[in-house]
Amino acid sequence: MNRVSFRAIHACIRRSLFILALIMLALTGATAAKAQGQSPVSAKSDLYAELGKVPAKAAARRNPLENDPDRVAAGRKLFELHCLECHGEAANGGKKGPSLRAPEVQQSTPGTLFWLLTNGVVRKGMPVWSKLPEPQRWQLVSYIKSLNDVPR
């Protein structure tokens, strides 16, 4: 390759870096906007309060997979794939999500947890998980309810 080609490649990389910088600037702005005025501690305790707002009919729903022997193992896999990032590896809570071993969560009915997973708490950062099919959400509920049976 001749020197001119190297110059052309250098220009190409510079242009790519410039575009990348623009993307990063836009993303940083979005992140800063999100972070403004947010207190992680109060956000987490607010999330527990959401458990008390679940409609009674939804809270009374039973887990249709409660006799499925694979439900906890499958739920654990789904937790690692979708929830671990916010709630921590051992579900003890992370930077963004509260502990799922807390009494508020463990004393909730399966129906309550299912409803919260389905609807999220969008204004407090918990996404809607209805994109997971219903059986997968029940598998996740099974794993969450089993958390106090397994070591931290």
Added chain:
Amino acid sequence: MSVSAIVEFRNRNLCSAPSASFLIITLLLWLSGGSKPLWAQENPYFVSYDHYLEEPGNLEVEYFSTFGTQRAGNDFHAYWTEFEYGATAWWTTEFYLDAQSTFRDSTIFTGFRLENRFRLLQREHFINPVLYVEYEHTSGADKILKEVEGHDVESDYSDPNWLARQDHNHEIETKLLLSKTLKGWNVAENTIATKNVSPGEPWEFGYAVGVSRPLGLKASAKRCSFCPENFIAGLEMYGGLGDRYSFGLHQTSHYLAPVMAWNLPSDWTLRVSPVFGLNDNSHAFLIRWGVSREFSGFGEALARMFKPGRGGRE
């Protein structure tokens, strides 16, 4: 053409070869530290949108291709790279870079798009609306066919690149995305209204509808590549609905497209979709494919870089 002229042409066009730029940007992002790849449950749609937004703080890097047949013109390969970031649980923002190669013609960069999607309701309802607002700065040579609107017809894409790229589109595109998931089936309907901000250009309208379902609803207990729940299949239909002066199906194009997504446990999602034109105004056949990867914690990693006085550590 002499050898020196060929070298000069090659060097002058190296960076305008969009695939090179796309590849470098994508590689830089994929190699950036601080973000972990994340397995995602991605829908299979190429054109339709459901109501699910990117998880907050996550970045999804996507590459899509459209190979198109062209009557009375040269076939083409159009492609775009998409950076999708979950700013909050109710707001997703995206940046697109578009390009195309027309066979027996040239390869050119055709523009960029900035897109935002806002979830309008906090909880899940019978129908879930999302507002979509996009700014497009593209040339007339853009062929990604990310949406079909107005009186878009196949013959619009037959001009040679040197001529088509002289047109510049500054468009505001709005969509109302309606979507619902029930018993594993997702149904999405998008209504499109687009305005080229140049004077005298009318509002144009279009639609996209999609339906899809995972092949398996329960997750298996172990990680696997070929488990049915990793595959999502569906069908899309999209087309134009004319403009404010001639609303309707007259002189519009419409497409029907089976779609399939494969969510791999190695953090990648592959998508493929053969597309069939439904009338004489449509391209007879397109084939689309895409590959994407999602990174969790990207927003936090980025924010740490700009946090003063903490040495980049928590």
